[in-house]
Amino acid sequence: MRYITLFLIMFILWMLFTFNGELPNIVIGITVSLITTLIFGRSFVKDTKKFFQPKRYFWIIVYLIIFVWECIKANIDVAYRVLSPKMPIKPAIVKAKTTLKTDIAKTFLANSITMTPGTITVDIIDDEFFIHWIYLSKEKPEEYTHIILGRFEKFLKRIFE
Amino acid sequence: MNDINIFSIIFFVIGVLFDLFGCIGLIRLPDVYNRLQSATKSVTLGTCSILFGLFLHYGFTAAGLKALIAIPLLFFASTVAAHALIRGSYTFGIKLWKGTVKDDYKDVKK
Numbered sequence: 001m002r003y004i005t006l007f008l009i010m011f012i013l014w015m016l017f018t019f020n021g022e023l024p025n026i027v028i029g030i031t032v033s034l035i036t037t038l039i040f041g042r043s044f045v046k047d048t049k050k051f052f053q054p055k056r057y058f059w060i061i062v063y064l065i066i067f068v069w070e071c072i073k074a075n076i077d078v079a080y081r082v083l084s085p086k087m088p089i090k091p092a093i094v095k096a097k098t099t100l101k102t103d104i105a106k107t108f109l110a111n112s113i114t115m116t117p118g119t120i121t122v123d124i125i126d127d128e129f130f131i132h133w134i135y136l137s138k139e140k141p142e143e144y145t146h147i148i149l150g151r152f153e154k155f156l157k158r159i160f161e
Numbered sequence: 162m163n164d165i166n167i168f169s170i171i172f173f174v175i176g177v178l179f180d181l182f183g184c185i186g187l188i189r190l191p192d193v194y195n196r197l198q199s200a201t202k203s204v205t206l207g208t209c210s211i212l213f214g215l216f217l218h219y220g221f222t223a224a225g226l227k228a229l230i231a232i233p234l235l236f237f238a239s240t241v242a243a244h245a246l247i248r249g250s251y252t253f254g255i256k257l258w259k260g261t262v263k264d265d266y267k268d269v270k271k
Contacts, residue, residue, distance in 0.1 A: 016226055016230055017227060017230055019222075019223035019227070071206055072206070074202060075182075075202055075203055075206045078182075078186065078198060078199055078202050078203055079179065079186075079203060081186075082182055082185055082186035082190065082199055082203075083182065083185065087189065087190070089190070089191075089195060091192075091194060091257070091258060093257075110244065111236075111241070114240040114243055114244060115201075115205065115206075115236070115240060118198055120197060120198060120201065120243055120247050121244050122244070122247050122248055123248055132198070132247060134195060134198050
């Protein structure tokens with residue numbers, strides 16, 4: 001089942017990318033998608049039923065809007081730190097615990113963290129994220145865990161779990 | 162290219178500005194970890210903004226859709242690359258900048 005889902009996603013992506021409805025192109029697309037599916041099918045998401053629940057797509061859209069907004073805020077913040085003559089930076093590597101369970105949700109959370117306010121995920125060990133932060137604004141672990149993870153966690157839980 | 166859309170020009174300008182900020186950060190910030198911050202964030206958002214401007218200019222044609230699909234691909238590529246680089250440089254033993262206030266990762270690595 002998950003092989004079929006991955007094949008469909010790959011094929012749709014190929015068709016959008018080439019944007020060409022001729023027969024040779026479709027044949028190439030099917031071949032390439034098959035090869036990709038055979039190689040990477042093993043590491044694809046296990047529970048493919050989630051792909052067919054429309055409610056999740058609604059939350060993806062909500063998540064995207066919030067994410068883009070946070071991303072723009074983060075960039076203005078980093079641009080300010082880079083441009084100001086004093087360079088107000090206070091870098092640190094901090095530890096944050098997540099409540100998400102599945103691997104794909106953790107992957108998305110890590111990617112979202114990398115894109116937002118001055119933070120990059122250095123490593124994930126079980127449910128602990130190690131995050132390099134350009135400006136450590138809070139001292140207590142609970143506070144900065146909430147700042148870094150809290151915004152995205154609740155949406156990702158609705159999307160992936 | 163005569164009747165280029167005003168919105169796509171706005172997105173181009175924002176994108177080029179953020180790319181510029183990213184490059185300035187790459188030169189000014191002190192160590193490899195902080196430089197990666199500005200290199201991933203500003204440059205990714207800048208390039209995504211330019212691509213979105215292209216999509217607005219071309220609309221739902223072959224070129225426009227390609228620009229739109231390139232955004233998530235670029236997004237995943239740059240975040241994963243940043244993660245790999247920062248983890249690789251820590252494992253390799255590059256020192257953090259002297260102003261770094263906290264390092265929780267050190268205990269795990271030992």
